[in-house]
Amino acid sequence: MTSHFPEPTMIAVNGVELEVFEAGRENAGRPIVLCHGWPEHAFSWRHQIPALVAAGYHVIVPNQRGYGNSSRPAEVTDYDIEKLSGDLVGLLDHYGYEDATFVGHDWGAFVVWGLTLLHPKRVNRVINLSLPYQERGERPWIEVMEEFLGGDFYFVHFNRQPGVADAVFDENTDRFLRNLYRKNLPPAEPGPGMAMIDLARAGTPLGEPVMSDDELAVLVAAFESSGFTGGVNWYRNLDRNWHLLVDVEPVINQPTLMIYGERDTIAKSPNLAEFVPNVEVVDLDCGHWIQEEMPEETNRAILKWLGDTA
Template identity: 80%
Template sequence: MTGSGRHDGAMTNEFPEPEILSVNGVELEVFEAGQHNAGRPIVLCHGWPEHAYSWRHQVPALVAAGYHVIVPNQRGYGRSSRPADVTAYDIGNLSGDLVGLLDHYGYSDATFVGHDWGAFVVWGLTLLHPDRVNRVINLSLPYQERGEKPWIELMEEVLGGDFYFVHFNRQPGVADAVLDGNTSRFLRNLYRRNVPPAPPEPISLATAEPAPGEPLMSDEELAVFIAAFEESGFTGGINWYRNLDRNWHRLAGVDPIIHQPTLMIYGDRDAVRPSERLADFVPNVEVVSLDCGHWIQQEKPEETNQAILKWLDQQ
């Protein structure tokens, strides 16, 4: 990959070398820093279609603040395992991987940080394994209320069959092939800042002419993502979407309240909108909004670091 810094030198911003760990029946590619801060673990969970490297700006700041920083490529990504079975990517397995990471390092609990789909996993982890999470920091995706209908079923009714969440579920393999065949163009078009507000259409981005807005990262940084997905493909990550209704059923009967202290960071221009009922389900929440789009920690790294470190200091 190029995800490792050993092969192409693309890892920058003091990003650590990876190691492969066996946890929860799979292998995870994990980037770890600040071992000298043992006892203060913080786990950073990427979204879709991302990579552990999306946290490159946060790792050195958190290490300097005294944290043992653990950044996995979650299953389906990078050089982590990519099981063939779609159900291997449900919230039980994804959260189980994170519990396995804590067990590997000998921690009873940790602070978990998630962006986008990583936030969904952190919310789910906190519901399913509340004793393993001491604090929650999530970016972009607020807590998703479990309504009366499974999520994909509801989206199909409200947003139609072409909405990409629904498309990923109802037309298996189609989006995967389009994205795999246009990896560089897709990621280059997707990772942009100052983009006019519009509903996300990742499948269209894979074949579009240059997208609006400005590049989010340097060519060297983008090369890390491109090389990683050229090696792994997109199916593993898309399989997370294919478990949304399964997750809805899995979370039935679970206490729906997040009791841990929580920081929620929104981007003012993110297509993912804030939740009006966040405090109903996350009563111990503090909310911060930054002037950016969806890729919060990469668009506004310093502001994100300041918000996280200030909040952690207050806990």
């Protein structure tokens, strides 16, 4: 890690061990938990941690199961939404908190949405970046994606061809992450084949780097150690999650901040307020890696909203 990033602690929760980076313990009583996405790491919140501590928060940033030095269970089903949200509940119990504000980006946002549905009393406020609330439709998510986006769409490919993409990512860790973490990408029509595999093998990255070489090296070292399968297994539980959420009340009533990147390839939700009635939306002029592409603007949006909803 870099010199200013917190040192990790291994914490046993929910049958696994999580590598947790903590800052602002002097602010005990005002917890905020930051949840990374794929293929990310707790380090992706490096720009937010000091700002949140300075604003008086006890900041808790886990590498979730499958990432970094956290446990990487072998069974695919060990990465479903009940397990992932249970890990976060376990973190609250470890620190002695009844509830907390949860922040998620990308897959971390999916987990925060799911946590709030499954354990509403443990979440007092929600801040999610990039991925809006996903409505549970009449058919499982992967089934629908396969019909409309085809078998090469990476969500579908991860499920229908288990192990194939993981191996390519593991063989090309530096290249894949260097090619993936880009901003200001030129517009391009989607081509044939599996886009993530092609990206992992591409010789020349497009656009501009999101992070410095030293910062990228932190991610590369982490994934060279952990591999990618644990994180990809989150995708392999999408349809299982659809079934697990069948009887859950789908409306989230907690105060919520949704931050979109205007140039993100993930679509905005047209009916977000229907499922998240107490939501405020902020749009930033960036791509997918919102908190890293525009850290100061992200911090301002988060801190203003936290102050407004205190």
